Amino acid sequence: MSEDLKIIDEVTGSDYKWGFVSNIEADTAPKGLNEDIIRFISAKKNEPQWMLDFRLKAFNQWKKMEEPTWAHVNYPEIDFQDIIYYSAPKPKKTLNSLDELDPEVKATFDKLGISLEEQKRLSGVAVDAVIDSVSVKTTFRDELAKLGIIFCSFSEAVREHPELVKKYMGSVVPYTDNYYAALNSAVFSDGSFCYIPKGVRCPMELSTYFRINSAGTGQFERTLIIADEGAYASYLEGCTAPQRDENQLHAAVVEIYAHKDAQVKYSTVQNWYPGDKNGKGGIYNFVTKRGLCAGERAKISWTQVETGSAITWKYPSVILKGDYSVGEFYSVAVTNNMQQADTGTKMIHIGKNTSSTIVSKGISGGKSNNSYRGLVRIGKKALNARNFSQCDSLLLGDKCGAHTFPYIECSNPTAKVEHEATTSKVGEDQIFYCNQRGISTEDAVGLIVNGYCREVFNQLPMEFAVEAQKLLAVSLEGSVG
Amino acid sequence: MLSIKNLKANIEDKEILKGLNLEINPGEVHAIMGPNGSGKSTLASVLAGREEYNVTDGEVIFKGENILEMAPEDRARKGIFLAFQYPIEIPGVSNANFMKTAVNEVRKSKGLAPLDSKEFLKLMREKMQLVQVDKTMTQRSVNEGFSGGEKKRNEIFQMAMLEPELGVLDETDSGLDIDALRIVADGVNALRDGKRSFIVITHYQRLLDYIVPDFVHVLYKGRIVKSGTKELALELEEKGYDWIKEEVEI
Numbered sequence: 122m123s124e125d126l127k128i129i130d131e132v133t134g135s136d137y138k139w140g141f142v143s144n145i146e147a148d149t150a151p152k153g154l155n156e157d158i159i160r161f162i163s164a165k166k167n168e169p170q171w172m173l174d175f176r177l178k179a180f181n182q183w184k185k186m187e188e189p190t191w192a193h194v195n196y197p198e199i200d201f202q203d204i205i206y207y208s209a210p211k212p213k214k215t216l217n218s219l220d221e222l223d224p225e226v227k228a229t230f231d232k233l234g235i236s237l238e239e240q241k242r243l244s245g246v247a248v249d250a251v252i253d254s255v256s257v258k259t260t261f262r263d264e265l266a267k268l269g270i271i272f273c274s275f276s277e278a279v280r281e282h283p284e285l286v287k288k289y290m291g292s293v294v295p296y297t298d299n300y301y302a303a304l305n306s307a308v309f310s311d312g313s314f315c316y317i318p319k320g321v322r323c324p325m326e327l328s329t330y331f332r333i334n335s336a337g338t339g340q341f342e343r344t345l346i347i348a349d350e351g352a353y354a355s356y357l358e359g360c361t362a363p364q365r366d367e368n369q370l371h372a373a374v375v376e377i378y379a380h381k382d383a384q385v386k387y388s389t390v391q392n393w394y395p396g397d398k399n400g401k402g403g404i405y406n407f408v409t410k411r412g413l414c415a416g417e418r419a420k421i422s423w424t425q426v427e428t429g430s431a432i433t434w435k436y437p438s439v440i441l442k443g444d445y446s447v448g449e450f451y452s453v454a455v456t457n458n459m460q461q462a463d464t465g466t467k468m469i470h471i472g473k474n475t476s477s478t479i480v481s482k483g484i485s486g487g488k489s490n491n492s493y494r495g496l497v498r499i500g501k502k503a504l505n506a507r508n509f510s511q512c513d514s515l516l517l518g519d520k521c522g523a524h525t526f527p528y529i530e531c532s533n534p535t536a537k538v539e540h541e542a543t544t545s546k547v548g549e550d551q552i553f554y555c556n557q558r559g560i561s562t563e564d565a566v567g568l569i570v571n572g573y574c575r576e577v578f579n580q581l582p583m584e585f586a587v588e589a590q591k592l593l594a595v596s597l598e599g600s601v602g
Numbered sequence: 603m604l605s606i607k608n609l610k611a612n613i614e615d616k617e618i619l620k621g622l623n624l625e626i627n628p629g630e631v632h633a634i635m636g637p638n639g640s641g642k643s644t645l646a647s648v649l650a651g652r653e654e655y656n657v658t659d660g661e662v663i664f665k666g667e668n669i670l671e672m673a674p675e676d677r678a679r680k681g682i683f684l685a686f687q688y689p690i691e692i693p694g695v696s697n698a699n700f701m702k703t704a705v706n707e708v709r710k711s712k713g714l715a716p717l718d719s720k721e722f723l724k725l726m727r728e729k730m731q732l733v734q735v736d737k738t739m740t741q742r743s744v745n746e747g748f749s750g751g752e753k754k755r756n757e758i759f760q761m762a763m764l765e766p767e768l769g770v771l772d773e774t775d776s777g778l779d780i781d782a783l784r785i786v787a788d789g790v791n792a793l794r795d796g797k798r799s800f801i802v803i804t805h806y807q808r809l810l811d812y813i814v815p816d817f818v819h820v821l822y823k824g825r826i827v828k829s830g831t832k833e834l835a836l837e838l839e840e841k842g843y844d845w846i847k848e849e850v851e852i
Binding site: 488 | 650675700760
């Protein structure tokens with residue numbers, strides 16, 4: 122705990138810590154979006170025809186769709202023709218080892234504190250590092266390959282495992298799903314692909330660090346995780362982004378497909394540039410994340426700690442199709458200054474004896490707005506479905522907003538759905554109590570808020586939990602008084 | 603070590619302390635008694651630096667410095683500890699974490715290096731033994747789901763950890779049965795070392811059977827109207843406060 126408090130001290134008064142721009146020579150598409158751009162992207166990536174066809178279908182679908190307006194967020198209209206849809210660091214040659222990595226890229230990693238060597242040497246975490254849109258280097262792949270685990274960039278999977286990509290891509294989030302999912306399907310740049318074969322328990326945390334790099338480049342990641350029967354994987358996603366003056370659009374898609382008895386745990390720590398104190402700049406984060414528990418007793422858990430982005434629009438969901446399948450959603454969403462977040466989950470109960478748990482902790486400071494939006498749907502055939510939802514909001518100061526929009530649709534009388542919600546303020550009494558023990562007000566807020574989120578942090582892998590606590594402290598800087 | 607001169611304080615424009623004087627030397631235990639609404643808890647809050655109270659006159663000199671302009675955390679780091687009448691709950695934060703943060707803040711203010719985990723655990727074990735709290739208490743969230751007695755014991759444990767020079771006990775006996783009272787009092791007595799001073803605020807004489815004071819003061823209408831030794835407490839127990847009120851009104 123003292124660690125996160127130390128971090129508050131460190132960053133007091135400082136600007137966004139990871140705000141820097143690196144000069145990787147980008148290979149960039151012209152601004153705007155049309156069929157030619159999509160063909161350009163596809164050609165750049167040496168994609169097969171079927172992939173191009175998928176993109177074009179998605180693009181035609183997208184043109185027919187309207188930007189959603191139901192979220193509790195406000196932002197100026199996005200000009201989708203003013204965005205660059207493809208940007209790749211130019212590979213100088215094929216890399217045999219990390220030593221051959223572009224020194225600029227390497228320096229970027231070093232600044233972020235995620236140097237691959239260190240990752241490799243110390244943590245045993247396999248990192249698929251994504252700078253802008255193309256995977257630069259993938260580590261630990263050979264070790265995973267011995268177990269039959271495929272962990273590679275999405276583009277590579279398209280080339281090397283087309284049968285898997287064709288079978289599963291869009292099976293959980295079809296390109297018709299929503300406006301941003303359609304856009305992603307048309308222009309997605311790269312992302313991660315992971316397949317865990319039958320009965321294999323992935324021995325390490327799979328991890329991807331995302332970064333947004335070239336100015337004005339939208340980032341359209343696409344991730345697909347498949348856990349075959351009885352398989353297990355834990356996947357970590359964390360990101361920081363350089364400081365920008367103009368808004369950057371991010372519309373990612375993550376699909377998880379869990380077969381019978383499979384388990385996937387997906388953890389996110391999100392710290393994208395939130396804009397300055399006046400709300401200038403910052404990332405627009407419109408993400409579609411969904412998992413399908415396709416078989417019996419499958420289990421998918423989402424854990425997220427969201428501290429960044431100017432606007433967050435994100436609802437990691439689980440479709441509980443297999444009987445006895447389980448869905449979980451643990452979330453901490455922090456907004457400060459002018460940030461806006463509309464986030465939550467959907468638990469769709471289709472199979473019998475399915476159960477889901479939702480624990481959402483929203484924290485708002487400054488003039489920010491933080492909304493929980495969640496849907497629990499119990500289908501006609503979902504006998505004995507169970508859901509427990511707990512949505513807590515914590516307010517720091519009196520200029521911020523917290524909102525809760527829970528939707529429950531129940532079509533089966535045997536279902537049991539519980540919903541608890543609380544709204545509280547960090548009490549002056551609590552702060553004074555800490556003060557009286559020698560703890561400053563800022564440290565007291567960090568302590569109290571981290572305590573409030575502990576239930577969610579407990580779900581994160583150890584080293585990620587530490588990072589999350591630090592991020593939380595950094596994001597809440599100056600939120601009180 | 604503590605010198606309070608002509609202290610006047612109000613809350614929401616209502617004057618509570620109306621010129622209070624008190625001198626405390628190192629190692630002394632002063633009991634402050636008085637009827638409801640006489641300003642006992644206000645005194646504790648003002649000493650700790652609670653914002654709601656406005657000090658309008660007077661001074662409080664602690665270790666040679668007027669503390670009235672200091673932030674609450676600075677007073678705490680300087681060695682003033684308040685055992686709360688109603689200890690506050692902090693869900694999700696373990697007592698051990700809470701204390702580690704606090705202890706290291708106090709150390710930092712004194713120019714000492716923070717304790718590492720091993721040193722801290724050692725200190726905690728020592729102090730747990732000294733004031734008789736069991737291990738589970740340090741692992742639980744601060745005061746969350748604690749019984750009345752556990753909360754008060756936790757205050758004494760925290761005091762033991764922070765090793766203040768002045769401990770202010772605000773009605774620490776309220777809501778305690780006789781066994782809990784004895785444990786809490788034993789804890790306080792274990793911390794009396796001839797140098798540390800205490801202000802024991804209480805309604806009843808009972809606590810003073812266990813924590814024997816050097817001086818007893820009666821607070822009435824915002825002033826100390828009578829001072830004496832521990833016998834004064836017994837007299838109050840026997841006769842109530844009316845005779846004092848009469849004396850004052852005349």
